[in-house]
Amino acid sequence: xxxxxxxxxxxxxxxxxxxxxxxxxxxxxxxxxxxxxxxxxxxxxxxxxxxxxxxxxxxxxxxxxxxxxxxxxxxxxxxxxxxxxxxxxxxxxxxxxxxxxxxxxxxxxxxxxx
Amino acid sequence: xxxxxxxxxxxxxxxxxxxxxxxxxxxxxxxxxxxxxxxxxxxxxxxxxxxxxxxxxxxxxxxxxxxxxxxxxxxxxxxxxxxxxxxxxxxxxxxxxxxxxxxxxxxxxxxxxx
Numbered sequence: 070x071x072x073x074x075x076x077x078x079x080x081x082x083x084x085x086x087x088x089x090x091x092x093x094x095x096x097x098x099x100x101x102x103x104x105x106x107x108x109x110x111x112x113x114x115x116x117x118x119x120x121x122x123x124x125x126x127x128x129x130x131x132x133x134x135x136x137x138x139x140x141x142x143x144x145x146x147x148x149x150x151x152x153x154x155x156x157x158x159x160x161x162x163x164x165x166x167x168x169x170x171x172x173x174x175x176x177x178x179x180x181x182x183x
Numbered sequence: 184x185x186x187x188x189x190x191x192x193x194x195x196x197x198x199x200x201x202x203x204x205x206x207x208x209x210x211x212x213x214x215x216x217x218x219x220x221x222x223x224x225x226x227x228x229x230x231x232x233x234x235x236x237x238x239x240x241x242x243x244x245x246x247x248x249x250x251x252x253x254x255x256x257x258x259x260x261x262x263x264x265x266x267x268x269x270x271x272x273x274x275x276x277x278x279x280x281x282x283x284x285x286x287x288x289x290x291x292x293x294x295x296x297x
Contacts, residue, residue, distance in 0.1 A: 073226070102285075104287075111287070111288075111289045111290055112227075112273065112287045112290070114284065114285075114286070114287075117284060124284075125284060160226055160227070162226070162227075171217075171229045171232065172219075172227070172229070172285055174226030174227045174228065175226050176224075176225060176226050177224075177225075177226055
């Protein structure tokens with residue numbers, strides 16, 4: 070299995086631009102999570118999906134952030150417009166969706182907003 | 184909501200010495216607990232998990248953790264540290280408001296002195 074695949078691995082953009090991060094979960098996993106990691110705030114859960122349906126988006130910082138999961142094999146996290154404080158590593162993870170299920174993480178997308 | 188507290192953002196030990204990373208959880212009922220490890224520029228990967236089958240849980244790379252209900256703790260230990268153990272370690276707990284939602288602690292960076 071190829072694992073969770075994220076793209077791009079690195080993104081540098083200017084303030085005000087739209088950013089789209091992509092994730093392909095492990096085949097057969099029915100839960101998908103988006104996390105953000107920064108030095109100041111650590112690892113924050115932004116949103117998670119079960120069976121392609123958003124279950125909890127309480128961690129999404131503000132309306133500039135949106136996430137979609139159009140099918141079981143693809144999800145996007147969009148920031149529009151981007152701001153310097155959005156600079157972070159964004160991780161996607163997937164699991165079988167059971168209470169003690171292991172999360173499998175992608176390698177992350179490092180975003181720098183200038 | 185469930186939460187975990189990791190005591191010490193940075194721990195430094197000598198190679199061959201005991202590793203002890205502390206984690207306390209807040210819950211009135213035994214939760215599902217996890218330890219994850221993050222190597223530089225990588226996503227997190229599961230070290231071990233507690234699922235009530237046994238209080239002493241063995242994980243990969245010689246790590247183990249003991250669930251102590253009376254102390255609401257789930258500390259991670261390894262008898263003899265190796266240089267390759269240098270990484271960031273995260274304790275995590277399942278949120279009972281949604282069984283699939285995993286909440287991470289703030290992390291402990293482990294350094295190994297030669």
